[in-house]
Amino acid sequence: MDSENAPNIRPALDGFRWESVAHQPYKQDGSAPFRDISRQVLFHDVELGCELRYFEMDAAGYSTLERHEHAHAVMILRGHGQCLVGHEVREVAPLDLVRIPPWTWHQFRASAGEPFGFLCMVNMVRDRPQLPTAEELATLRSDPAVARFLDQA
Amino acid sequence: MDSENAPNIRPALDGFRWESVAHQPYKQDGSAPFRDISRQVLFHDVELGCELRYFEMDAAGYSTLERHEHAHAVMILRGHGQCLVGHEVREVAPLDLVRIPPWTWHQFRASAGEPFGFLCMVNMVRDRPQLPTAEELATLRSDPAVARFLDQA
Numbered sequence A, B: 001m002d003s004e005n006a007p008n009i010r011p012a013l014d015g016f017r018w019e020s021v022a023h024q025p026y027k028q029d030g031s032a033p034f035r036d037i038s039r040q041v042l043f044h045d046v047e048l049g050c051e052l053r054y055f056e057m058d059a060a061g062y063s064t065l066e067r068h069e070h071a072h073a074v075m076i077l078r079g080h081g082q083c084l085v086g087h088e089v090r091e092v093a094p095l096d097l098v099r100i101p102p103w104t105w106h107q108f109r110a111s112a113g114e115p116f117g118f119l120c121m122v123n124m125v126r127d128r129p130q131l132p133t134a135e136e137l138a139t140l141r142s143d144p145a146v147a148r149f150l151d152q153a
Helices: A134-141 A144-150 B134-141 B144-150
Strands: A035-044 A050-062 A072-078 A081-085 A088-092 A097-100 A106-110 A116-123 B035-044 B050-062 B072-078 B081-085 B088-092 B097-100 B106-110 B116-123
Touching: A035 B072, A035 B097, A072 B035, A081 A097, A081 A144, A088 A144, A097 B035, A106 A116, A106 A144, A134 A144, B081 B097, B081 B144, B088 B144, B106 B116, B106 B144, B134 B144
Parallel strands: none
Antiparallel strands: A035 A050, A050 A106, A050 A116, A072 A097, A072 A116, A081 A088, A081 A106, B035 B050, B050 B106, B050 B116, B072 B097, B072 B116, B081 B088, B081 B106
16 A cells, blocks of 8 residues: 555554555565565655665575665664675664665675564665676675675575 | 765664764754754765654654645654644554655654654655644644643643
């Protein structure tokens, strides 16, 4: 349901779910470039031009390694994990802020022990993500810290 | 500092503060229509067209009762309080979602016992808030629940 048509006040439920917000697990098959991740669109407002989404991964889950023209503004909400932003790999914890600038490779990975979730603010109108080519992946892997991050799966 | 010029990853500090984010207490005098509130702009990104701010009130603090054309998308992060949205008064707690539609009277009030903080997503370009006239305030107060909410101060 678009948040414009939902009640103005939507209480949080247990386990990082919300009233009147659909829980959308990403479908995965053997070739999916992500693992055990779900999306909940908390706000989708034409007036704002932006959405606020909550993404969550199960322990050891990860998002797609991708880049795109649009930017992301992220706040970690639950658990611990790592993120890759460009060539930077960092441990992140609740309330940490992560900006994904345009055309910057990025990926989030949950720690082995617990679910990992974050808020992501993004433009409603946005371009489709690009996946890395084999050559781009080789360039990313040439940094040992990035290679270790990518090889966790 | 605009988040575009800040590091991409900004860790949270103790007490709902962040690295490279200015803490901006609102100046108040006897006539200020708010009490004990501060703002931190977490993301201010031209590409997104939106900001993400964190507002916090001390125990028993409150935001300005106001309305405007622009919308707000709010998530409670810390503590407990009440909000007024139009003629609706509700208790709110961490992770609850509150949408403030255009031209809707709204105010947030912290509980007596602890600080109360929330995220607020908003357009970067926005109109100035309006305060209620005496007549508009009387209309709001004609609802007993709203009158109780307003008279807590």
